[in-house]
Amino acid sequence: MDIRKLVSQMTLEEKAGLCSGDDFWHTKAVERLGIPRTMVSDGPHGLRKQSQEADHLGINDSIKAVCFPAASATAASFDTDMIRQMGEALGDSCQHEELSVLLGPAVNIKRSPLCGRNFEYFSEDPYLAGKMSTAMIQGVQSRNVGTSIKHFACNNQEHRRMSSSSDADERTMREIYFPAFEMAVKEAQPWTVMCSYNRINGVYASENPWLLTDVLRKEWGFEGYVMSDWGAVSDRVAGVAAGLDLEMPASGGVNDRKIVEAVRAGKLDEKLVDLACERILNIVFRYVENAKPDTPWDQEKQHAQAAEIAADCMVLLKNEENLLPLAKEDAVALIGEFAEKPRFQGGGSSHINCFKTTGAVEAAKAAGLKVTYAQGYSVAGDEATEEMLAEAVAAAKAARVAVVFAGLPDSYESEGYDRTHMRIPDCQNRLIEAVAAANPDTVVVLHNGSPVEMPWIGRVKAVLEAYLGGQAVGEAAVRVLFGDVNPSGHLPESFPIRLEDNPSYLFYGGEGNVTEYREGVFVGYRYYDKKKMEVLFPFGHGLSYTTFAYSNLRVSADSIRDTDTLTVTVTVSNTGSRFGKTVAQLYVGDPESTPIRPVRELKGFKKVALESGESKDVSFTLDKRSFAYWNQQIHDWHVETGDFTIEIGSSSRDLPLKATVKVESTVELPRHYTADSIYLDLMADPKAREIITAFMKKTMEIFGHEEEGGTDAAKEAISADMAMAMMKYMPLRGMLSFGGGPESAKEMENLLEQLNKI
């Protein structure tokens, strides 16, 4: 298909029309030219295809589909192969349902536990979010169906989500909020990108040329089309100029007319409209030419796959006295309404109309286990009546083990608004306390998309974090609780003890329409580690029913240049008595650096499966990016020459192996010295040091602290330390005031010329 030729045959009105949706879920057709409509659908972890009257809020039912675990859960698997397979299954379903693009994955960083949409997002860590989304995109797109990585960018709160400006500095965006998008674009080339509702430093994402063209296309090489989030367009003409190709859903023709008028008035280059059409049509035809509506969609099979995935996402947070796994013959009380009706997905645009769901009670009974059930609390009433509590306590007393299913109800955590606190409902906390008092062998299973406070943590023996695990989460929980599956999830985020500990706490939500990202790059563990703070559970944490050991750390070189790669290898062993999987994690740190940097940052991970007694070597490849920070002076990644630490282990706070590697920069930072440049900076630059040392010595003499000599009186008045500090922080122009350096303006000019020539 010659897309350019096709576009050249379109009228300006047709072209402007193609740049917005036909309805909520379709791109426009141009029948006279054989351009078909194509359909898009949410996303991200299942199909929300609305077949009849479309409505954004999902009041009209969508087709029956399969709800896989949400991103908060899949991220905890740290398993890129598994999420790729989930993507393949979603891609097949899209082919079956004739969907050209699945609206996801959603990769925004979990800046605060409060964000209402955290359940849909992967992590507080950009590397993990990048790896998981890349694999998912590769999976879906392997089936010739597009994805729409969203929401680009800095969309980290629901509060005022369509008007708020996320104000962050360049380094923070590049190091924390962009990399997941960047990695996915570079490695998986999503067919589309969805820009976010919010503004960035004052400019709407939907009309931000720096974001949509300079960074996304010119720097990262994005080839597909950019669509707006639903209703994210303010100035459509500015949007076309900035690189927003498709407005979704549409403006009833108003914005299309504005595009036409702007072109006619010479305010918008028609070539930009052509370009947007080409990009849209490239994807339309890529789908159409590869459409396979006869692809089968076996929902039962996908339900089974969803159960397997959900089990592998669960994180065993605590397991005192190896209370878990439970024995099949144990009498177990399953308590809490979530045991019967689990919370397995979030509210809003990702809400799936599941063809079936299984709760833990149903799954346990089907497996012939000896379980009883007590409701414990009512989700709808947000209460635990005396009767409910008494029934739960009696069930707990009668059983060997009590398992309380708790977490966040839909009303506590949803698209559209943020949480105001980090607590689960008080009634659930009361229930857990009462059950734990009645039976010392109490387990808590949690369903939530984001961290919660656990005031009862010291009084329960085990906690299993199930996140929002999809429609088969009940089955999965039973398999993990009773040991059919050995838990292997690790936390994709830190669980702070209290909300107030979170680094964005003081500024989250912002003032009016401005939310400043004042914590900068110190998001999640980057902050807790730097502050040496206690957390409830650290990033990367996850227990198993077996034990693992890490040994034999090897690096391919002790010293590399920043253009080289480094291979790091480690042996992981299963030292326990049953099969299990763990996540080997590699963190890099720059202990001495000019920029203020986190103590460690995740730069590699691998999920490893090991039989009891088995060992495997795991290798990681590190490159410049693994050691670099974003330098705001050169607007690029930069590695500062020096020693870097490489730490390996099973959580950000359990890193038994450590190596040091020297990395040498091949990039010299530009320098420009003025009379205001201080000695400290000049002396740190080896070339400037040569020129400046003689002057510095002379000035020191004036303070009475030359290397040899100097009067005692002078030394008493100004200590050596003080003299040194005064020198370090003295600007070159100080030498004019105190002597020792150039004595005239002319001499200063000469010196600066010499310094700036090097």
Ligand code: BGC
């Ligand atoms: C959400 C998107 C979603 C779109 C279509 C928006 O409100 O932010 O994530 O894909 O609606 O439902």
